[in-house]
Amino acid sequence: MKRFINDIKKYFKYTIYAAKAELKSEVAGSYLGWMWWFLEPFCFMLIYAFLCTYIFNAKEQYMLAFVFIGNTIWTFINKCMTASVKTISSNKNIVTKVYLPKFILVIVKLLVNFFKLLISLIIVAGIMLIYRVPIALAMLEMVPILILLFILTFGVCVILSNYGVFFEDLVNIVNILLKFTFYFSGIFYSVSTRIRAPYGPLLARVNPAAFLIEQSRDVLLRGTHMSIEWFVIWLIIGLAISAWGVRLIYKNENDYVKVMNG
Amino acid sequence: MIAVEEKKKYAISVKNLHICYRNIKKTSIRKAFLKKQPKVEYFEAVKGVSFDIEQGKIVGIVGKNGSGKSTMLKAIAGIFSADKGTIKLYDNTISLLSIGVGFQPKLTGYENIFLSGMLLGFSEEEIKEKVDSIIEFSELGKAIHKPVRAYSSGMYSKLAFSITAILETDILLIDEVFSVGDIKFKEKSYNKMKELISKEDRTVVIVSHSMNALKELCNEIIWLNDGVIIDQGAPEDIIPKYEEYMRNLD
Numbered sequence: 001m002k003r004f005i006n007d008i009k010k011y012f013k014y015t016i017y018a019a020k021a022e023l024k025s026e027v028a029g030s031y032l033g034w035m036w037w038f039l040e041p042f043c044f045m046l047i048y049a050f051l052c053t054y055i056f057n058a059k060e061q062y063m064l065a066f067v068f069i070g071n072t073i074w075t076f077i078n079k080c081m082t083a084s085v086k087t088i089s090s091n092k093n094i095v096t097k098v099y100l101p102k103f104i105l106v107i108v109k110l111l112v113n114f115f116k117l118l119i120s121l122i123i124v125a126g127i128m129l130i131y132r133v134p135i136a137l138a139m140l141e142m143v144p145i146l147i148l149l150f151i152l153t154f155g156v157c158v159i160l161s162n163y164g165v166f167f168e169d170l171v172n173i174v175n176i177l178l179k180f181t182f183y184f185s186g187i188f189y190s191v192s193t194r195i196r197a198p199y200g201p202l203l204a205r206v207n208p209a210a211f212l213i214e215q216s217r218d219v220l221l222r223g224t225h226m227s228i229e230w231f232v233i234w235l236i237i238g239l240a241i242s243a244w245g246v247r248l249i250y251k252n253e254n255d256y257v258k259v260m261n262g
Numbered sequence: 263m264i265a266v267e268e269k270k271k272y273a274i275s276v277k278n279l280h281i282c283y284r285n286i287k288k289t290s291i292r293k294a295f296l297k298k299q300p301k302v303e304y305f306e307a308v309k310g311v312s313f314d315i316e317q318g319k320i321v322g323i324v325g326k327n328g329s330g331k332s333t334m335l336k337a338i339a340g341i342f343s344a345d346k347g348t349i350k351l352y353d354n355t356i357s358l359l360s361i362g363v364g365f366q367p368k369l370t371g372y373e374n375i376f377l378s379g380m381l382l383g384f385s386e387e388e389i390k391e392k393v394d395s396i397i398e399f400s401e402l403g404k405a406i407h408k409p410v411r412a413y414s415s416g417m418y419s420k421l422a423f424s425i426t427a428i429l430e431t432d433i434l435l436i437d438e439v440f441s442v443g444d445i446k447f448k449e450k451s452y453n454k455m456k457e458l459i460s461k462e463d464r465t466v467v468i469v470s471h472s473m474n475a476l477k478e479l480c481n482e483i484i485w486l487n488d489g490v491i492i493d494q495g496a497p498e499d500i501i502p503k504y505e506e507y508m509r510n511l512d
Contacts (some may be wrong), residue, residue, distance in 0.1 A: 010383075013385070014381060017377060017380055017386075018377060018380075021366050021377050024369060024373070025367075025368035025369050028368045028369065029409070093365070094381065096341065097341070097358060098339070098358065098382060099339065099340040099341050100381065254342045255342075257342050258342065
């Protein structure tokens, strides 16, 4: 634990710089440059707007914002997890040449995606303004929800990044699991109301992705408070798996280079 | 005897160093399930090596391919730790002179100087101070503001060499990088290397197959073979013996 904090401190600046560098390099050379960070989610929004109005015949209140919140959070989870499996081997030229705690690489990836999530949320705010969603104090609870999202994703990603070094086909498994979870997380529908009780409400709590999505919608669109008890439960779980993942990395990171050389 | 040893200031102390490669290859989940107890093969690359290096010394490591030289260097650099034994660095900063650490190909050379430098443990301010001399030494001129992926391999390694050469650490580990760029730059980098190395309190460990370079640069040679030290001493003594041994292998 102490080592973890020291390492975070020591590599903090590098982490930020590397995340910035990655964001820059993603748009470097494209014609529209950083505009893409806004354009991409904005275009997705147009697609959803089309889907919602013409195909699904919107059933939820503020349908567009509703879908967009779900998608924003899901995209973050999805991108981070898919990337984390290969994080260590795709940074081979760092890992084999210099020591750095390997979870730093995971954090860099998370920060990159978190930045995009924030942009996406700005667009959500825009949509909410257009809908004239009433402003509520509960909206502030989005901050702890995002922190929880970050911690949970970090924990899972660190563990995946560790096993990703040793197991070639973990990517495939993670992809299938993500697809599966996608359908049970209610990106386009409300898990707790659309799936028959007691399964729906239950799923909205025990599936962390669904939980985070539902809670975000509650605080942003409905102005209701988040469920504190489940928040605490997931926070404890999140911290526990993060701690496990970091320990796993410390224990095994010595072997990563050796595996990759062979 | 003890009194004499206390006078010497060591920069690196390696004691009874063992490094194993557990033959963990990448595997598939199916294989992991089928083989209930995977047979782990151990391959010991370094088998109980001990030596001390005084501060300011330049030490060359020789040995045939696969004798554990690079593995040991990586362990000293902290890229992986010892399975047994200890490596003491007495709080010296250390870097492994290697090509292109952490470069982002789409970013400019300038930005990559910072990225790479921070990865080596320097602060942004320290790098800012030296960035001009890095650019100057690399001879890249205006190309420094072009993305690295547009560089030729020569330009790439010039930049990489300049970064590690100019951002100085107390201990420098060099793994066979005497040939970078064109002849002109090669000479220049060799001279720079000599200059870097000859600094009073800078400790250098060089792994190389170029006996001439080692003869010229080093004040001590360690001869590794199959993970153990065969001999250690002045270059004039060790290198002829080593060359003799290598010729007789054929």
